[in-house]
Each structure stands twice: as structure tokens, then as C-alpha cells.
Amino acid sequence: KPSTANKRIEKEQFLHAATPAGQRAAHGQPLPSAAGQDKGEQKEGAARPLSVPGQGTRDHPPAHTALRDRLLAAVVACFKRHGAAAIDTPVLELRETLMGKYGEEAKLIYELQDQGGELLALRYDLTVPFARYLAMNKITNMKRYHIAKVYRRDNPATTRGRYREFYQCDFDIAGQFDPMIPDAECLKIVHEILSDLQLGDFLIKVNDRRILNGIFAVCGIPESKFITMCCSVDKLDKVPWEEVRSEMVGEKGLSPEAADHIGEYVQLHGGLELIEQLLQDPKLSQNKLAKEGLGDMKLLFEYLTLFGITGKISFDLSLARGLDYYTGVIFEAVLLQQENDHVEEPVSVGSVAGGGRYDGLVGMFDPKGRKVPCVGISIGIERIFSILEQRMKASGEKVRTTETQVLVATPHKHLLAARLKLISELWGAGIKAEMLYKKDPKLLKQLQYCEDMGIPLAAIVGDQELTDGVVKLRDVATRKEVDIPREKLVDEIRRRLEP
Amino acid sequence: KPSTANKRIEKEQFLHAATPAGQRAAHGQPLPSAAGQDKGEQKEGAARPLSVPGQGTRDHPPAHTALRDRLLAAVVACFKRHGAAAIDTPVLELRETLMGKYGEEAKLIYELQDQGGELLALRYDLTVPFARYLAMNKITNMKRYHIAKVYRRDNPATTRGRYREFYQCDFDIAGQFDPMIPDAECLKIVHEILSDLQLGDFLIKVNDRRILNGIFAVCGIPESKFITMCCSVDKLDKVPWEEVRSEMVGEKGLSPEAADHIGEYVQLHGGLELIEQLLQDPKLSQNKLAKEGLGDMKLLFEYLTLFGITGKISFDLSLARGLDYYTGVIFEAVLLQQENDHVEEPVSVGSVAGGGRYDGLVGMFDPKGRKVPCVGISIGIERIFSILEQRMKASGEKVRTTETQVLVATPHKHLLAARLKLISELWGAGIKAEMLYKKDPKLLKQLQYCEDMGIPLAAIVGDQELTDGVVKLRDVATRKEVDIPREKLVDEIRRRLEP
Numbered sequence: 001k002p003s004t005a006n007k008r009i010e011k012e013q014f015l016h017a018a019t020p021a022g023q024r025a026a027h028g029q030p031l032p033s034a035a036g037q038d039k040g041e042q043k044e045g046a047a048r049p050l051s052v053p054g055q056g057t058r059d060h061p062p063a064h065t066a067l068r069d070r071l072l073a074a075v076v077a078c079f080k081r082h083g084a085a086a087i088d089t090p091v092l093e094l095r096e097t098l099m100g101k102y103g104e105e106a107k108l109i110y111e112l113q114d115q116g117g118e119l120l121a122l123r124y125d126l127t128v129p130f131a132r133y134l135a136m137n138k139i140t141n142m143k144r145y146h147i148a149k150v151y152r153r154d155n156p157a158t159t160r161g162r163y164r165e166f167y168q169c170d171f172d173i174a175g176q177f178d179p180m181i182p183d184a185e186c187l188k189i190v191h192e193i194l195s196d197l198q199l200g201d202f203l204i205k206v207n208d209r210r211i212l213n214g215i216f217a218v219c220g221i222p223e224s225k226f227i228t229m230c231c232s233v234d235k236l237d238k239v240p241w242e243e244v245r246s247e248m249v250g251e252k253g254l255s256p257e258a259a260d261h262i263g264e265y266v267q268l269h270g271g272l273e274l275i276e277q278l279l280q281d282p283k284l285s286q287n288k289l290a291k292e293g294l295g296d297m298k299l300l301f302e303y304l305t306l307f308g309i310t311g312k313i314s315f316d317l318s319l320a321r322g323l324d325y326y327t328g329v330i331f332e333a334v335l336l337q338q339e340n341d342h343v344e345e346p347v348s349v350g351s352v353a354g355g356g357r358y359d360g361l362v363g364m365f366d367p368k369g370r371k372v373p374c375v376g377i378s379i380g381i382e383r384i385f386s387i388l389e390q391r392m393k394a395s396g397e398k399v400r401t402t403e404t405q406v407l408v409a410t411p412h413k414h415l416l417a418a419r420l421k422l423i424s425e426l427w428g429a430g431i432k433a434e435m436l437y438k439k440d441p442k443l444l445k446q447l448q449y450c451e452d453m454g455i456p457l458a459a460i461v462g463d464q465e466l467t468d469g470v471v472k473l474r475d476v477a478t479r480k481e482v483d484i485p486r487e488k489l490v491d492e493i494r495r496r497l498e499p
Numbered sequence: 500k501p502s503t504a505n506k507r508i509e510k511e512q513f514l515h516a517a518t519p520a521g522q523r524a525a526h527g528q529p530l531p532s533a534a535g536q537d538k539g540e541q542k543e544g545a546a547r548p549l550s551v552p553g554q555g556t557r558d559h560p561p562a563h564t565a566l567r568d569r570l571l572a573a574v575v576a577c578f579k580r581h582g583a584a585a586i587d588t589p590v591l592e593l594r595e596t597l598m599g600k601y602g603e604e605a606k607l608i609y610e611l612q613d614q615g616g617e618l619l620a621l622r623y624d625l626t627v628p629f630a631r632y633l634a635m636n637k638i639t640n641m642k643r644y645h646i647a648k649v650y651r652r653d654n655p656a657t658t659r660g661r662y663r664e665f666y667q668c669d670f671d672i673a674g675q676f677d678p679m680i681p682d683a684e685c686l687k688i689v690h691e692i693l694s695d696l697q698l699g700d701f702l703i704k705v706n707d708r709r710i711l712n713g714i715f716a717v718c719g720i721p722e723s724k725f726i727t728m729c730c731s732v733d734k735l736d737k738v739p740w741e742e743v744r745s746e747m748v749g750e751k752g753l754s755p756e757a758a759d760h761i762g763e764y765v766q767l768h769g770g771l772e773l774i775e776q777l778l779q780d781p782k783l784s785q786n787k788l789a790k791e792g793l794g795d796m797k798l799l800f801e802y803l804t805l806f807g808i809t810g811k812i813s814f815d816l817s818l819a820r821g822l823d824y825y826t827g828v829i830f831e832a833v834l835l836q837q838e839n840d841h842v843e844e845p846v847s848v849g850s851v852a853g854g855g856r857y858d859g860l861v862g863m864f865d866p867k868g869r870k871v872p873c874v875g876i877s878i879g880i881e882r883i884f885s886i887l888e889q890r891m892k893a894s895g896e897k898v899r900t901t902e903t904q905v906l907v908a909t910p911h912k913h914l915l916a917a918r919l920k921l922i923s924e925l926w927g928a929g930i931k932a933e934m935l936y937k938k939d940p941k942l943l944k945q946l947q948y949c950e951d952m953g954i955p956l957a958a959i960v961g962d963q964e965l966t967d968g969v970v971k972l973r974d975v976a977t978r979k980e981v982d983i984p985r986e987k988l989v990d991e992i993r994r995r996l997e998p
Contacts, residue, residue, distance in 0.1 A: 053589045054619050059632050062584035062643065069585065081926055083933035085561035085900040086568065090552045090664050091590060091621075091648065092609075110591075111612040112621075115652060120553050120609075122590075133558050143901075144561065149590065153614060165589050177936035181915075185936075192926065306919040401584040402642075416680075420805040427580055427691065434582035437676035437684075 056154070056164030062401035067392070068385055070399075071197070072147060072169070075379055078193050079145040079171050082185060087144050089129040091151075095119040101128050101364070103227075103324050108152045122151035126170045127325075127376065128361070134174055135365030140372050141175035147381075163382070172376030174362070180296050183329050183357060184303035186377045190333050190353045191309045193379060199352070199387060201336040205269075205316040208297055208329050209356075211278075212266075212320060214290020218283040219261040221254070227324060228252060233266050236318035237334075241267055269316040272301045293328070300329065321356060328357030329375070335387070352380045400454045405497055407455050408435040409446040411462040416440070418461045422471065426459070429490040433459075450476040457496060459489065555653070555663030561900035566891070567884055569898075570696070571646060571668070574878055577692050578644040578670050581684060586643050588628040590650075594618040600627045600863070602726075602823050607651045621650035625669045626824075626875065627860070633673055634864030639871050640674035646880075662881070671875030673861070679795050682828050682856060683802035685876045689832050689852045690808045692878060698851070698886060700835040704768075704815040707796055707828050708855075710777075711765075711819060713789020717782040718760040720753070726823060727751060732765050735817035736833075740766055768815040771800050792827070799828065820855060827856035828874070834886070851879045851886075899953045904996055906954050907934040908945040910961040915939070917960045921970065925958070928989040932958075949975045956992060 053059055060068065098109055098121050110122040123129050126146045134142065147169045154164060171189060173182035187204060194202045209230075216229050232244050232252065241263055248254040248262070265284075268274060275298050284290045297315060304310045321330045333353040355377035362372035392399065408423040410416075416439050426433040434455070436446055443460075450458055460472040460481070470483040473492060484492045552558055559567065597608055597620050609621040622628050625645045633641065646668045653663060670688060672681035686703060693701045708729075715728050731743050731751065740762055747753040747761070764783075767773060774797050783789045796814060803809045820829045832852040854876035861871035891898065907922040909915075915938050925932040933954070935945055942959075949957050959971040959980070969982040972991060983991045 053631075054591045054593055054617050057589035057591055059589070059635075060587035061636070062586055065585040065587050068587075080902045081929065081931045083901050083903040083931065086564040087561055088559035088564050088567075090556035090558070092553045092556055092650070092664060094553055110619075111614065113610040113612045115610065118553050122611075132552075136558075137560070151591070165591060173936070175936070178938045181936040181938075184919075188923070188926070303919055306916055307923045402582050403579045404582040417805055420683075420802055424687070424806045427687070430580070432580045432582065437672070437674070437680040439677045439680075 054164075058163060058165075063399050064389075066399045066401045067389060068167075068381075071381065071385060071388060072167075074196055075169055075193055075381065076145070076147065078189060078196065081192075082143070082171070082189055084143045084145040084171055087130075087133065087146055088148070089123070089126075089133055089146070091123055091149070092120045093123050093129060093132070095121045097132050097365075098124055098128060101325065101361075105152075108154050110151045110153055124152060125150050126168050126378075127172070127358070130170070130172055130174075130376075131358075131361040131374070132365045134362045134372055134374075135370075139174070143171075143173050145169075145171045166382045169379040169381040170376060171379075172374055174372050174374045176373055180299045180303060180329070183375050184300055184307065186355060186375055187300075187304060187313065187331060188307050188309060190331070190355075190377055190379070191307075191312060194333060194335075194352065197384065197388075199335055199384065202312060202333055202352070203336055204313050204331055204333045204353075205319045206297070206300070206313055206329065206331045207316055207319040208293035209326050210289040210293030210328060211297065211317070214284055214287040214293060215262060215265045215317070217289065218287050219258050219265075221258060221262075225252070229262070230320040231322060233262075233318060234320035234322055236266065236320075266317045269314050269318070271310060271313070271315060272298070274315055275301065296329065321354065325358040325361045326356040327359045330354075330356035331377075350383060352383050354378055354380070398454075402434075402453060403432050404434045404453060404455045405432045406434075406457045406459050406493060407446060407450050408433055409443060409458050409460045410441075411443045411460055413440040415461065415463075418466060422459060422461055426490070426493075431490065431493055447474075447476070457493060459493070553663070557662060557664075562898050563888075565898045565900045566888060567666075567880075570880065570884055570887060571666075573695055574668055574692055574880065575644070575646070577688060577695065580691075581642070581670070581688055583642045583644040583670055586629075586632065586645055587647070588622070588625075588632055588645070590622055590648070591619045592622050592628060592631070594620045596631050596864075597623055597627060600824065600860070604651075607653050609650045609652055623651060624649050625667050625877075626671070626857070629669070629671055629673075629875075630857075630860040630873070631864045633861045633871055633873075634869075638673070642670075642672050644668075644670045665881045668878040668880040669875055670878075671873055673871050673873045675872055679799045679802060679828070682874050683799055683806065685854060685874055686799075686803060686812065686830060687806050687808060689830070689854075689876055689878070690806075690811060693832060693834075693851065696883065696887075698834055698883065701811060701832055701851070702835055703812050703830055703832045703852075704818045705796070705799070705812055705828065705830045706815055706818040707792035708825050709788040709792030709827060710796065710816070713783055713786040713792060714761060714764045714816070716788070717786050718757050718764075720757060720761075724751070728761070729819040730821060732761075732817060733819035733821055735765065765816045768813050768817070770809060770812070770814060771797070773814055774800065795828065820853065824857040824860045825855040826858045829853075829855035830876075849882060851882050853877055853879070897953075901933075901952060902931050903933045903952060903954045904931045905933075905956045905958050905992060906945060906949050907932055908942060908957050908959045909940075910942045910959055912939040914960065914962075917965060921958060921960055925989070925992075930989065930992055946973075946975070956995060958988065958992070 092112070095109075095111060096119075099106065102109070102124060105124070109124050112120040112122070126148060130144070130146065133139070147167065149165050150168050151165055154162065171186070173185065175182075187206070190204055212230060212233065213223075213226050216226050217223070221229055229248070229252070232247050235244055235247075245259045245263055248259040249256055254262075275294055278284050279291070279294050279298070284294070301310060301313075301315070304313055319330060319332055321332065331354065332351050334351055355375070357373070357375040359371060359373040362374060363369045406426060408419050408426065410419050419435050423433050423435050436449060447458060449455070456476055458474040458476060460474060462472075465472055465483070468483070469486050471486055471489050472481050473484045473489070473496075474481045475496075591611070594610060595618075598605065601608070601623060604623070608623050611619040611621070625647060629643070629645065632638070646666065648664050649667050650664055653661065670685070672684065674681075686705070689703055711729060711732065712722075712725050715725050716722070720728055728747070728751070731746050734743055734746075744758045744762055747758040748755055774793055777783050778790070778793050778797070783793070800809060800812075800814070803812055818829060818831055820831065830853065831850050833850050854874070856872070856874040858870060858872040861873065862868045905925060907918050907925065909918050918934050922932050922934050935948060946957060948954070955975055957973040957975060959973060961971075964971055964982070967982070968985050970985055970988050971980050972983045972988070972995075973980045974995075
């Protein structure tokens with residue numbers, strides 16, 4: 001759900017759109033910080049050696065991957081708690097599949113070279129492939145999640161965590177159901193995930209495209225301008241109303257009266273009482289679309305009340321979202337942050353989830369245009385990752401990159417065979433064990449490795465231990481060593497590792 | 500590690516290399532079976548609707564994804580047991596990074612269109628990106644695994660499980676260590692994984708590029724022909740020696756004597772005794788490379804004896820593997836299958852893992868050519884998946900695609916609020932719960948859903964239960980229902996779901 005890319009295009013230029021490959025060094029970008037960690041940050045403007053990955057992409061080193069896996073595990077646990085199945089679709093899609101789905105953003109699609117055969121492109125999100133999948137397999141009913149990389153030839157801003165290759169994390173419910181029940185579950189899931197991850201305070205803004213279109217209609221805007229009006233309104237989270245108004249009047253040719261009229265509506269936000277108020281609005285209540293949208297919004301708030309989560313939900317008429325394909329409820333979650341004590345209202349630190357209802361997309365892939373209503377959410381896993389990473393850096397907490405429980409060590413020479421036999425026993429018992437790949441490593445080096453890697457236990461065998469039929473089990477943190485009869489070693493290790 | 504692609508190129512033509520997009524339908528390929536399952540296999544030659552994924556790629560529906568996730572979890576557990584960290588590299592690599600690494604296979608690389616900026620291509624395997632990663636970050640020491648998709652513009656043969664987008668599953672040890680210790684661990688890992696997955700009998704063939712090169716040298720072959728000789732020898736798992744011999748003599752211009760001489764060696768296979776025999780061979784023992792290789796092979800067998808796995812290891816001089824970059828020990832695991840009672844020797848059903856030592860690859864990415872010795876394995880997860888899938892089909896076993904534990908149900912109308920409240924309580928307690936997205940679903944439909952989806956429990960609330968402060972807990976399999984006090988419901992569900 002590429003909500004923010006439109007804004008990116010407007011605000012920024014392509015650095016590399018016209019850069020021949022040979023001049024790459026001159027346009028060198030800082031290396032992504034993840035890779036930089038291993039050897040100090042590379043300076044901006046430094047020559048990029050041949051061996052870096054492509055512009056705006058990055059390698060994920062072990063510490064990065066371990067933290068990301070932990071984060072994704074929490075998200076997947078929530079999706080599974082709500083009964084979703086996983087699917088996987090190809091990274092390569094037919095170009096035709098992606099064409100006409102992303103509006104202006106289409107120019108950000110990566111296309112493959114014509115090497116004979118079909119014309120291909122890299123997927124731009126997971127929503128369009130999901131719709132294609134449903135139509136192709138004539139599935140009319142499905143709750144699925146999909147976590148995978150997507151590709152956008154966007155202007156990379158790696159310092160702000162914006163890459164050309166990044167993970168999306170989607171949950172969608174497809175099918176013809178009673179109004180707002182799946183929509184409410186989507187919001188519940190966003191609420192659960194943001195709570196589970198302990199990211200701090202957050203707010204989920206909710207609106208409905210039908211309400212926005214109703215507002216535009218009663219303000220006298222022709223239908224052909226609804227989408228461009230949405231784009232203007234969508235900027236209200238970044239710029240004040242005055243700027244949006246002058247865009248409407250100056251660039252988009254609205255009368256000042258119409259713009260002011262729109263402004264009266266789209267600056268409203270609240271809860272159930274605002275819905276009730278708008279349902280009584282003499283003009284809006286006469287508009288069929290707005291009435292439908294408001295009725296459903298009321299129903300949604302009833303369900304969210306039963307879920308006990310309305311405290312973090314705001315019905316916000318300025319929320320518009322950039323994409324064409326939304327047809328009903330739309331939402332976006334932002335983290336809140338108390339910037340300083342003088343500011344009364346908490347400030348937003350950016351969107352971490354978004355989504356909405358798209359009832360027409362599947363029909364675009366069906367030969368007979370049969371529709372499958374869908375509603376879904378996308379968790380902004382890359383942004384959440386950046387926040388967690390910064391927080392861990394600040395707190396000095398280290399992620400273990402391996403799960404090794406025991407290092408098999410020897411105190412003197414000529415004991416490689418003893419180590420190989422013992423480690424083989426441990427692996428056979430399912431214990432996570434390592435040894436140094438040296439014939440005769442020094443004991444100190446082996447113990448140092450435990451400390452460096454956070455390995456909690458060392459199992460040490462020397463000639464004496466072999467004679468006595470024991471293994472010296474060392475607690476790396478306390479340095480306490482105890483002889484354990486060999487046949488009891490596995491049980492003792494398991495006992496020590498119990499949480 | 501693209502061992503078999505060379506063979507593919509030789510044996511097969513590109514169906515689509517010169518097919519204009521408009522003629523695609525005439526060259527239609529059968530749809531991948533995974534997608535076909537949902538709606539019956541599509542006939543070969545049938546028109547491909549716009550909404551299919553690209554040629555040789557496929558969607559993975561929930562049953563497929565669930566089985567694959569289970570399989571990958573077993574592989575990852577083994578990699579972690581051996582202390583590996585995970586890394587992730589981009590799907591997009593600079594074209595220059597991939598150039599000159601894959602020999603003839605380079606023409607199978609997917610290239611991206613030049614849309615301004617760098618020239619990019621899709622990764623062809625995970626080994627070259629790993630080598631690039633090590634060189635770029637000046638890492639001289641690392642044990643990592645990486646499970647991800649790779650891309651090859653190969654002629655797809657989807658019925659035989661060969662796709663243009665497929666998973667690789669790699670474990671590699673980089674670093675300067677004492678000989679054959681990491682190499683032995685790689686073989687131990689292959690042995691563990693194939694045993695853990697209960698795929699039936701298997702054999703791991705082992706050889707060394709230095710031994711092969713030594714053989715070629717003592718048979719009078721010039722060094723410039725070593726690689727092409729390897730390619731010929733590598734066919735011995737598919738065709739009899741006579742054919743390989745006639746290729747050597749006819750196409751590659753060897754003298755019949757030299758070919759026969761090679762033939763005496765490369766048809767040998769055995770264990771430690773064969774190594775000893777070759778170490779005594781008057782000619783081979785004079786060749787420096789062969790002697791080194793045989794000495795290391797002897798050491799490897801010692802270590803494998805300590806691991807207790809030599810029973811499934813064969814020193815096989817016909818194993819050559821296609822890729823240029825191997826420099827030492829090479830290996831390949833095949834599943835064995837008793838075809839029928841009359842055949843004495845079990846027959847191979849194909850390679851399910853492979854790998855070897857590549858000490859020169861990292862140096863190709865280092866500006867000063869600094870080498871980092873590496874050895875690694877790649878588990879043929881796609882082939883293993885096909886075998887498991889067939890086996891499950893044959894046994895009629897079904898994979899659950901979701902993990903839902905409880906369906907929250909209601910026996911009559913006007914109880915949506917009660918369902919929403921109860922399910923919210925269960926989610927809050929970490930219970931995996933679903934409900935139908937209908938205001939007033941029929942009880943029969945709700946219970947049918949449990950049976951269809953394999954959900955073990957149903958929690959039913961009607962007016963009576965609400966009045967009594969209980970929930971009716973139904974065991975779906977036995978149909979037994981018991982009233983549970985609401986405050987004890989979560990505990991009772993947990994108790995019932997204990998393994």
C-alpha cells in the first residue's frame with residue numbers, strides 16, 4: 001500500500017535518473033548504516049567500490065537480521081492468532097499486471113530487460129499480486145498474510161530508512177461479508193501489534209473514501225477532480241490548511257468558497273459524537289455516499305468499542321491516503337511522541353501502519369470483472385525496525401546473532417578427536433554447540449570466544465576428564481566449573497538452560 | 500551452487516528465447532502444479548490469461564507455504580544448532596558483481612532494464628553475494644546461513660519442479676582454519692538434515708578438485724582443458740562411461756589412451772581403503788595436487804569417522820560438479836530408492852544437496868585480491884519439497900494452513916456483540932481464535948467451518964450461556980460439549996490444547 005510515494009515524487013528529484021554508470025563514484029551515496037557498522041561508517045561522497053550492493057539497497061548483517069527476525073516473529077504471531085494463512089507470490093510479475101494500478105507511481109516500477117519471452121517487472125507492493133492471485137485462482141474468500149520484499153525505483157534516503165528494496169508485511173481479508181466486521185478486525189490487529197511491540201503511544205486515524213467523496217460533492221467539486229482533491233487533503237498531516245487551500249485554489253482551480261467549505265470538514269476529527277454530528281449535517285446527510293460511509297463508520301466504532309480499543313482510534317477527516325484503489329474505510333497508524341514538556345499535544349513521528357478497503361481491485365484481473373471485496377493492512381516494518389534499532393543502540397543492549405548454548409573446548413593439545421566426539425554427541429541430543437576450527441586452540445581463546453558471542457556454557461574435556469569419564473562444565477558468566485559424569489552431561493546442560 | 504544448469508543448457512533449448520510477447524499463447528506452458536491444484540491442472544498449450552504469474556514462476560498457495568515453512572524450520576534449526584548467524588543480501592546485485600562468476604551460465608542471468616543509474620541484475624545464487632559481502636565488509640571469519648530466492652532464466656520444467664524463481668538454502672563457513680574441520684562439519688550438517696527430514700536412504704558423494712586435476716595431469720591432459728574435462732566427468736551420474744569417453748575422444752580431441760587412462764580412475768569409488776590405495780598409486784603419488792587432495796581426503800574421513808557418519812559417505816572419483824569456483828573438496832548428496840526387488844543396488848533419485856570448497860571467490864571482490872577460504876553447502880529445498888509433497892498426497896495427509904485453536908460461535912441471532920467481546924478476550928490471552936464475518940451465521944455453518952479448517956475447539960455463547968456466565972466449549976472431533984465458567988475458559992482451552 002504505497003501511501004507515501006506520491007509525496008516523495010513531488011518533493012524530491014531522482015538523483016540517479018540520468019547518471020551514466022561510469023560516473024557512479026562521483027554521485028556516491030553513504031553506505032547503508034547496517035553494513036557500515038562492521039567497519040565504521042563510510043564517508044559521504046567517497047568512491048563506491050565495485051563490490052557494494054546497488055544504490056538504495058543494503059546487506060543485512062547478522063545483528064540486523066536477528067533483530068528483524070524477532071520483530072517479524074511477533075507480527076506473524078499476531079497474524080496467526082487471527083487465523084491467517086500465508087501465501088507467497090513471485091517477485092517477478094508480468095508488466096501488464098502492474099500497469100494501471102499505481103497511477104503516477106508507475107514510473108517507480110523496476111522493469112526487467114527484454115531478454116526474449118514475457119515482459120517482466122519487479123513487484124511494487126503485495127496488494128496487487130494478492131488481487132491477481134485471487135482472480136487467477138477464482139478465490140472469493142481468504143484471510144492471508146504475506147511478508148516479503150518489494151521494489152521501488154524511488155529516490156533512496158537511506159539515512160531516513162527509505163530503501164529501494166524493503167519488506168512489506170501485509171494482512172488482508174477478502175470476501176463478501178457483513179459490513180465492517182473484517183474492517184474492525186484489521187484495526188484490532190494494528191492495535192495488538194503496536195501494543196505488543198511496546199513502541200510507545202500511538203494513534204490510529206480512520207476515515208472513509210465515501211465520506212471524503214461526499215464532502216467534495218456537497219462542496220460542488222466535479223467527480224473527475226475527486227482523486228486530485230484526495231491528494232491535496234492527504235498533505236494535511238505535513239502542512240497547515242492554508243497551504244493546502246492555496247494549492248486547491250491556485251493550482252487546482254477551485255473557487256475560494258468551495259475550498260473554504262472543504263476546509264470546514266476536513267479539519268475535523270473526533271469519535272462517535274463527530275459521526276453523529278455529521279449524520280445530522282443538513283448537506284452531508286443528503287449525499288448518498290457520505291451517508292453510507294458515515295453509517296458504516298458508526299458501525300465500525302460500535303465494534304471497536306466492543307474490542308475496547310476506541311481510546312487509540314480517531315475519526316479524522318483529513319486522512320485521505322494517496323492510492324487510487326481504496327473504495328471505503330481507510331486507516332493509518334502513527335506513533336506519538338512527547339517532544340518536550342512545553343508542547344501540550346503529542347507529535348506524530350510518522351506512519352507505522354496503513355491500509356483500507358479496496359473492493360474493485362480483484363475485478364480488474366477477472367475476465368468477467370467479478371469483484372471480490374477486500375480490506376487489508378500493511379505494517380511499516382522497516383520504520384518500526386529503525387525505531388527499535390535506535391532504541392537498542394541508545395540502551396547499549398546487544399542482540400545475540402547466534403543461539404549457541406555450549407562451546408566444546410579442550411585445555412591442551414592433541415584433543416581434536418575428543419572434541420569432535422563430544423560435539424557430535426551434543427548435536428545428536430539437539431544441543432546447539434560450536435567448537436573452534438583449530439586442531440589445538442588455546443583454552444583462553446576458546447573462553448574468549450564464549451564471551452564475545454554470548455555463549456553461556458563451555459564443556460571442557462582434557463586427558464584427566466577423559467580418564468575420569470567426566471566433562472568439566474563451565475558457566476561462562478560466573479566462571480564456575482563443575483565435573484559432570486559424561487552420561488549426565490546432556491541433562492545437566494538442559495537443566496542449566498531452562499528459562 | 501548451480502551445479503546442474505550447465506547440463507540443462509547442453510540438453511535443452513530455450514523455448515522462449517525468440518518468442519514475441521504476442522505469440523505467448525501458442526507457446527503456452529502448463530501452469531505450475533501448485534497453482535493448478537486449486538482449479539485443476541491447466542492443459543498444455545491452453546491460452547494463458549493475463550493474470551498468471553510469469554513463465555516458470557509460481558504462486559505458493561497456503562498448503563504449499565505451510566509445508567515449506569515447516570521444512571525450512573527444520574533446516575534452520577540444524578543451521579542454528581551449528582552456531583550459524585543469518586544474513587540477508589539484496590535480490591538486486593550490480594551486473595558487474597555477477598559477471599565472470601558463472602561461466603557459460605551467465606546467459607541465464609536476469610538483467611534489469613537500464614532505467615538510469617546502475618546496471619542491475621537479479622542474483623543467480625547466494626554464494627557470489629556472500630563472497631561480495633565478505634570482501635566488502637572485510638570479514639575474514641564467519642559462519643552464516645541464508646535462505647532466499649534466486650533467479651535463473653533457465654528453460655522451466657515445472658512438472659519436474661524446476662522453476663525460474665526458486666529457494667536456495669545455504670550454509671557456509673568462511674575463514675582460515677585447520678584443514679578439513681569446517682569441511683567435515685558441512686558434511687555432518689547435510690547428514691543431519693537428510694536424517695531429520697526422514698527422506699529415506701541417502702548417499703553423500705565426496706571428491707576433491709585437486710584429485711581430479713591431479714588425475715588429468717598424470718593422464719597427460721593440458722591444464723587448459725581441466726575445466727572442460729570436469730564437465731565431461733560430471734556426466735557420469737547420468738550416462739555410462741562409454742558415452743563420456745567418446746565425448747572426450749570425439750568432441751574434445753583426447754587420445755583414446757588418455758581417455759582410457761582417465762576412465763580407470765574416475766570410475767572408482769569407495770572409502771578409506773581407496774584413499775590409501777591411491778596414495779600408493781605410483782603416478783598419482785608423484786603429483787603434488789593429487790597428493791594434497793588425497794591427504795586431506797584421508798583427514799576428512801578420520802573426522803567423519805569420529806562423527807560416526809562414514810556409513811553414508813562415498814569417496815567417488817566421478818563426482819566433478821559443474822562450477823568453476825570450487826578449489827578443493829566437493830560433495831553432493833543423493834537420495835537412494837529401492838526401485839524394485841530385482842535391482843540389487845539402490846538407484847539415485849537425484850541430488851538433494853551439494854557444495855564444496857571455494858577458496859578464491861572472495862578474493863575476486865577484494866581490491867587487493869586478499870583471499871578468504873570458504874566451504875559451504877546448499878540444501879536442494881525445492882526438490883526435497885516436491886518429494887515431501889508427493890508423499891503427503893500419496894498418504895492423504897493434509898497440512899493445516901492456519902493454526903486457529905478456537906472458533907467463537909453463537910447458536911442464534913443478535914449475538915454479534917457477544918462474539919466480538921469473547922473473541923477479544925481470547926486474543927488478549929494469546930489464544931488463536933476466529934469467528935465468521937457474518938452478523939448472524941447459522942450454528943451448522945460455524946461448526947462446518949471448524950471441520951473444514953481443522954479447528955479443534957468451538958466456544959459457543961447464546962443467551963442462556965450469557966445469563967449463566969458460562970461458555971459452551973465444544974470438542975469438534977468428539978462433538979462433546981461442556982459448560983465452562985467464563986473466567987475459567989482461557990485456562991480450560993490451554994489445558995485442552997496441551998500436547
